[in-house]
Amino acid sequence: MNPGEPRRSSGRASGGASRGSSGRAPAGPSPRRIAFDVVHAVARDDAYANLLLPTRIRRARLTGSDAGFATELTYGTLRSRGLYDAVIARAAGRAIDRIDPLALDVLRLGAHQLLGMETPPHAAVDESVRLARQVGAPRAAGFVNAVLRRVGERSLDEWQTLLTAGVSSVRGILAIRHAHPEWVVDALADALAAEGRGAELDALLAADNDPPRVTLVALPGLAEPLAADDPSRTRYSPLGVRSRSGDPAADPEVTSGVRRVQDEGSQLAALALSRARPATPGERWLDLCAGPGGKAALLAAEARAAGAQLVANEAVPQRAELVRRALAPVAPEVEVRAGDGRTIGDTEPGAFDRILVDAPCTGLGALRRRPEARWRKSADDVAPLAALQRELLTAALDAVAPGGLVAYVTCSPHPEETRAVVDAALATRADATALDTPAILSRIVREPLDLGPGTAAQLWPHRHGTDAMFIQLIERAAH
Structure with a gap:
């Protein structure tokens, strides 16, 4: 297969007339x-x-x-x-x-x-x-x-050869061959270069074009515990399992809500916060940007097991309703709010022991599962998103109690949305320290993660088979 060629699948079942596999024309839309x-x-x-x-x-x-x-x-x-x-x-x-x-x-x-x-x-x-x-x-x-x-x-x-004729830059050629906007290629290249992995750009772009396998999270204390020798278990998340069919809705535990469709990287982002250290009963946890509710459901199950209380906040009322629906089957006791997360530090300073900031971002880390996302955003979207991300992280650092933890997470590896946001926030905070997130994750995962240098954990589709999640744990100093 040509390195830039989309994965081929046989269209023969419906490749002639628009007919079903039985050979009869379908009753509904083709x-x-x-x-x-x-x-x-x-x-x-x-x-x-x-x-x-x-x-x-x-x-x-x-x-x-x-x-x-x-x-x-x-x-x-x-x-x-x-x-x-x-x-x-x-x-x-x-x-x-x-x-x-x-x-x-x-x-x-x-x-x-x-x-x-x-x-x-x-x-x-x-x-x-x-x-x-x-x-x-x-x-x-x-x-x-x-x-x-x-x-x-x-x-x-042949089309790719024709379209790349006269294109002088390697990144420009890769952008055409792998069907990525050039600004996205530049951002991914810079993120890899920061880890000393610049030679992996071609492999990353190819991985973005490989449809991911469906993975599920088995909510602890609600779903059937996973057997240690279950061959469908995922490599890294202790709660992850690969869907046994292309339709997760066929799994009765998915139907009941105790298993959820969730990428392994998202699972690790939530678990990095909940399992960074043992929780004390009575702790208050906050999911600051909870919509649509996937990580909130996992945090709610983790909080219940630890004797903690979770609050879920979402700025957009319609998305807050999605969070309520996501939590209703498994954690109806969770308080779901609709409010601007940037004000939480003023309204509830020091009120929470653990805060997840799963910040709105360009979504460049999930291009495998959201194929249109690469064409939906532009380079002009990055600066306003980064400004919002800095405000949210600053608010979270104000709202977390002394000695508490904040997890800053994005589903984007763009340097301006990840390390730059953390660096900017910490530059103004003498009371906050970036923790060694890879070391913390190493105590949580089932298999060792090959992560880059520094205190943050950057996951990659081509290296880990996950979305490109960025995870940085931050501790606020105790009095």
Whole structure:
């Protein structure tokens, strides 16, 4: 496989006419139509594919190869959208902003079938023309046919060679070959270089394009304890387990809420705070930016086991409601608030023993599972996010009690969102110290983690198989 080529999956089950694996036309929307609806909602409404697609698949009652086809077509198209847009612009002879949005999303889906899947070319083109008519762009059918036939005249490798001709920088070439915006490549390269791992950039970008396996967290004291010899256990988290099927909802413990879909890196971020040292009964814990509630559920289970009390705060009322729903089956006693986390240091100074600051960020660490995220943000988003992150961390350091712990966490390895935020906060605080987070994690994980230098723990998809979570534990000095 070409190093920049999206992972291929067979489109033969639905590669000809839009038919189910039984050979009969499906009663509901076809896999291609579902993929179009999700891709178009992402482009038009900033929808989140990982939330919308499973719902659409369930409603259409797609299973087996049809569900797999819709999933690969959706995520693969979103993941490589920037690359496919460049291919489409060349093949169409016009800029993509001059192409009707409906036709453009049909072309993106067709390009992925031609260049990223094993769909027979005639099926990819013919079904894309049919789709254009179905979604309200009948006048564009001939245009779609012509453009995709030109796209199919070259392989992905040939298109990449054509698009990178004249690009002088290595990072620019990697950006095209791995379908990442160049500013993202620059940020990831700088983060790796800070650890002395600059040579791993190609491997990291490739890992971002590999769909992750679904992992679950078994909430302690609620889910069945994991057997020590369970082969489905994850490498690092003592509570992690790999989903036995592609549909976690088939697990009754997931249905009941005592197991949750959660990346192993997110599990370690929460456990770094809850298990950094033994808790004293009666401690107060705070999840400062709790939405949508995944880490809050794990912290709630950990707090209950330790005799501690958790408070969950979320700035956006709608997301606070998501936190309530996430906690209701397992920890209805948790107080959930909707408020600006930046004020917590003024309203409740020194009131909490442990605080998790899972700060809003660019999300560059979760590009495997949120394929559209790389195209949703821009370099201009980093500075205001970093300013917000500094304010949240400063507020948390004011709200934590003397001798208490703060965990600063981002699902981004961008240097301006990670080490720079911590350094800026600590530069003004004589009463706060960065703890050796890798050493603390080494007492928690099942297998040793190969982490970089310094007091922070930076996880990586290509090294650890997790999202690129950044974790820094900070202790406020005791009086």
